[in-house]
Amino acid sequence: MEYLGLVIEFIFLFFGIGVYLFAKGWFTPKDILRAKNTNEIRKNNGGWMRIIGLALAAIMTVNIIIHLQQLIRN
Numbered sequence: 001m002e003y004l005g006l007v008i009e010f011i012f013l014f015f016g017i018g019v020y021l022f023a024k025g026w027f028t029p030k031d032i033l034r035a036k037n038t039n040e041i042r043k044n045n046g047g048w049m050r051i052i053g054l055a056l057a058a059i060m061t062v063n064i065i066i067h068l069q070q071l072i073r074n
Contacts, residue, residue: 002067002070002071005067006064006067006068006071009060009063009064009067010060010064012056012060013056013057013060013061013064015056016052016053016054016055016056016057016059016060017053017057018053019049019052019053019056020049020050020053020054020057021053022042022049022053023042023045023046023049023050023053024046024050025042
C-alpha cells in the first residue's frame with residue numbers, strides 16, 4: 001500500500017509538470033483549429049496555470065522525498 005501512494009504522488013508530480021509545460025507552450029496540437037483554441041486558453045489562463053503547475057510539482061516533490069525517507073527507514 002505504501003508503494004501505491006508513492007506511485008500516485010509521481011502521477012500528480014507529472015501532472016503538475018504537464019500543466020506547467022502546457023501553460024508555457026511546449027505542447028501544441030497539429031490541427032490548426034485546436035492550436036488556435038489552445039493559444040486562446042494559454043492567453044486567458046496561462047498565468048495561474050503556471051503557478052498551479054509549479055506549486056503542484058513542488059509539493060509533490062517534497063512529498064516524494066519524505067515518502068522515500070520513510071520507506072528507507074522502515
